[in-house]
Amino acid sequence: MSEIKVLSKEVSELIAAGEVIDRPASIIKELLENAIDAGANVITVEIKNGGRTYIRVTDNGKGISKEDLPTAFLRHATSKISVKNDLDSIMTLGFRGEALASICAVSKVDVLTKRPEEDYGTHYVIEGAVEKTCEECGCPDGTTFVVRDIFYNVPARLKFLKKDVSEGNFAADLVTKLTLSHPEISFKFIRDNKVEILTAGDGKIYSAVYSVYGRDFANSMLEVDYTWQGMHITGFTVKPLSAKPNRRFQNFFVNKRYVKSRACAAALEEAYRNLLMTGKFPACVLYIDIPPNTIDVNVHPTKIEVRFSDEKLMHEAVFFAVKNSLMKNDRPNEMHLENKRNFTDRELFDIPKKDNSVQLKFSMENDTPKPVASKAEIPVPKPQTEKQYENSYSYQKPAPTLKTVESRSITEEEKEKLSGSDDMFLASLEQPAKKETAVTELSGPEPKPHKVTVEEINKAISEIPLPEEPEEQSGDAFKFIDAQSFTKKKPVSVIVEEKEPEKPKPVVVGELFKTYVVAQVGDEMILMDKHAAHERYIFERIKSDAEQLETQMFLEPIMVLLSYDEYDALTANLDKVSQLGFEIEPDVAPTVAVKGVPIILGDDNPADIISELAKNFIENKLNPQIELFDDLYHSIACKAAIKANDTNSGIELQALVNAVYGQENIRYCPHGRPVMITLTKRDIEKQFRRVL
Template sequence: MGIINVLDKHVAELIAAGEVVERPASVIKELVENAIDAGASAVTVEIKNGGITYMRVTDNGSGIFRDDVAVSFLRHATSKVHSQDDLDTISTLGFRGEALASIAAVSHVELLTRTQDELAGTRYVIDGGVEQICEDAGCAQGTTIVVRDLFYNTPARMKFLKKDVVEANAIAAILDRIALSHPEVSLRFLRDSREALHSPGDGKLKSAVYAVYGREFTSGLIPVDYELNGVKLWGFISKPSAARPNRSMQQFFINGRYIKSRTAMVALEEAFKGSIMVGKVPACVLHLKIAFQAVDVNVHPTKIEVRFMNEKPIFDAVYHGVKTALNQGDTPNVLSLPKPVLPPFEQPKAPVQLELGTKSPAQAVKKMDGPPRLFVVNDVQAPLYNAHFEVKKIESPEPAPVPPNLNPPAAPKTDEIPVEPKAPLSEEIPSEPQKPEKLIGEAFSTYIIVQRGGDELVFIDKHAAHERMLYEKLKANGGQAVRQILLEPVTVTLEKNEYAAILESLALCADAGFEIEDFGSGTVLVRSAPMILGGEDVASAVMEIAGYLQTAKNDITTEKLDWLYHNVACRAAVKAGSESSPQELIALVQRMENEDIRYCPHGRPAYIIMKKKDLERQFGRIQ
């Protein structure tokens, strides 16, 4: 007897739905893309409980004819592809004809729609893929789809959904990308009755960037507009000074579709080489327009991965376009000095003419009218009158009395003392440093060379050693990391998933010395940072922490805290290649011996030893 069965329609649809609908964000993506394909200029998305219990997408597009409503929920039913040849020139966001069928198979769906030519609209209800109601309804032109209780009939998938806030932030990230991909569409996002995004839809990409990422991020962008070999490139790149520690803010779009492209990413970063610090990457919002037949978007159900017929034109356009924009738009920082304060006396109303070789102010005056003037020769100040000169040497003025402070600041907390940042090693130098056995010097501004005893040399990696010292200090303090209050809070713009991750770990960040608070719309405010960071870039540190927390969701708290200590210690430690004074080197060696430092927190050796006999063997002195 045969054991192979043909699955019934309902079971097959439940299995197929998993390729398209993974989570609420998948539903929103498909529905909003359908709205854009329908010519909508305004789309409103509303969710509750992370979209798990309620999602509504409303658009002002063309709507769906009554006769097509039920058909649109059948698998592989689409108005965008009619023949095999159409697959070579896909210009719409959707084309597979699977989205509505997949969504309806795992949820309760209600649709309201009306076209311009119809007097009455249509209300259609389908539960778990089974039609329930199809009737007349009064509604505006366009389409509204309500999705309730996602995965109600597939509990195995339901249990893999994340917390409401995580699912909601995944939806926010999807809508950010759609707003950036179609600045001509006004996109509004309501999250538990609170507006989280509202793009103007004025067709200007910069307006969309401002709506998504805010003023701070937008102000540090350089415009890009370039065309090469049939590939048009436009958008924005970040200034080299605004580089980031990860690629979460690199957004690429091909023909209005968000994609992940290693070709474009490599071209972008190659163009920035020589203009950006090692270990940092640029941010961007870049659009490419190419011939539809030159790219295959039918590679994956999510349509994020694409395949190019020829990748070289893409690489060349991005590389040269970004390079050109950098050369034109990356203006050097200009040092602005404050206007000098003039001495507290009346300035001359008429110029005083001087003769070369004069020996006194009296000889220098040719013509003088009006009230007394002041005349300065080197450090001598002379009040000049029409007929009388009195030359007086300027004396150091008495310090002005300090007025009492009527509103003295509140006493800071004991663990939050505002201080001026110090050099990484200066605080470790004893007042009377004792020289170790024999400090030979420093090689490559990185390795300290010490002769120990009479038969060995010790090569110390100063960054690794200092990093370990700071790491052990942070661990010893536990959750009482000493913080310094920043004179001005630092604003940090994050990708939505990173933003959610850091908000979930505010207490953890506080244990590592960062006081962070939510500033809304993907932005956080940093009010204090670990004191040992000194003058390090606080914003960059927080970006890197957010990226780690987003990817390390399953790590236990102690592992996350340990990584934070590593990160802070690495940033605060003296850098390899930086100049250090002999006193600093001596202090570092002494601390290293006292604390028995052997490895950096990442496991690299802090020092290596070379025996005298090994050196002599290299020179052939011994065998």
């Protein structure tokens, strides 16, 4: 008796459907991708009970004709590709022709569809891959899919579904990904009669990010726009201080298709290396546009994974794009003071109104009540005139400046001290000149004012040297002209070459709590953590000087067993391994002979270190140094840097600020803490009510 049999259509359909449809979110994914491929720009998704009992997807795309509708639910029926060469240039989200066949095999499906050129639409009903109804009806242009009772005919699959809330969250996350991948489409997501997601569909990536993740997330992002060897990468990446506690906010879209890529994730995290605090991960929304013939999207039934023809090139593109954005757009954190009004205008400027009612309060002193005037009874002084103020003992009427200020000649010794501009500034800080004025102290006599006569003014004007008389080109002497003749002459235009203003340099003002350096740069105040700044400065110096590490040779080589992919990656990069201070020779695959390691590693186990080094080469890291190197550099920099509460002179603090300020790679300490924050002059003036 023959043991090999052909499976029935029902069983084969269920098995095939299990590869594509595993939960309600899978149905939503397939229907949304078809709606996007149909050219829709408005899509609505509605679910009930997590999508287990009801799913509706409505779009305004081109629709399906009545003749094609039954065929669309057959397996391997598609309009996306026709010949094998089309697989090399796939730009649509769906192309396998398995979505609708898999959906109708495990659920009850109603379809309402109409093409713009047709007068009537079509109502089509199919349950368990069996057609029930196909009739004309009235409906708007586009397509509406209503899917009910998923896995009604496969109870074993139904019991593996999670709670309705969890399944609804899977669906919401899927809609989120497609919303971000197509900002030009307006999406609406309704869960149990409540709208949760609504996007504008204006084509702006920022609008989509704002609608999905909210204002705080959108404001914490940096714009990315970079081209590398034919790959164009756009989108947003997060500021290091706003990193997330997990990797769930890492979104990569390859040709507008959401994918999970280890190469992209590794490149992203390498770009943030030494910028994040422990336990934090970068977030991003990155769009990668590459030629379709350089990727293979037909490697997974749900098309969630892709394969790149050159993963190293992809790694470099993502790394350089994100790193360039961080270096270019990330700025020191700006501190904003609360725009809070501590006093009302009446409290600041108005005089309290007098209350005519008599209010008495009593204070108990020696058990005897005594009346005390309340605040309303306190007499408020009326504004007095200047003459009335003169009669008071504290008023000194200032005399005109011309008559009261006495000049003082500077001695030759003082001129020598104040000859240079910097010396003059420092000398003025140490020994400020005392100005003598005619304001009379209570105990001192009033100095006699000096009267300036008209003759003295004319004499001073006559001593001003006049400019030399220039000669005209004709040789005639230049003649001075009066005001009347001057108005008849045409004005002479003088072209002055404008020079670019010099960038302001930081000037240290002081230090707070022996930890934070206060400096002024133009119209900004900066607060710098001196330990974090010095630590990062030393860390960068050590890394730049460690290009060629000294090697400690072993008496006998240590044999290290690797996996085959680790062996291939390591032996293909022996020159880079040598630059890092390792002496390695390939042995019988997959074994390598380690003859020497960098001295800085000490007595650490070479087997673990070599394996980690090979892993970095597999991930195509541009900086293949092992994490242990960074940990050692961190430790050295932290111990060598100045500490909080250390006493430092003004010269030392100024030198530190000069060395750190403006350096693009010194914004965070090696542990991810910010080096400095800024506060603008305008924010300070708002607090003092100088500006409103």
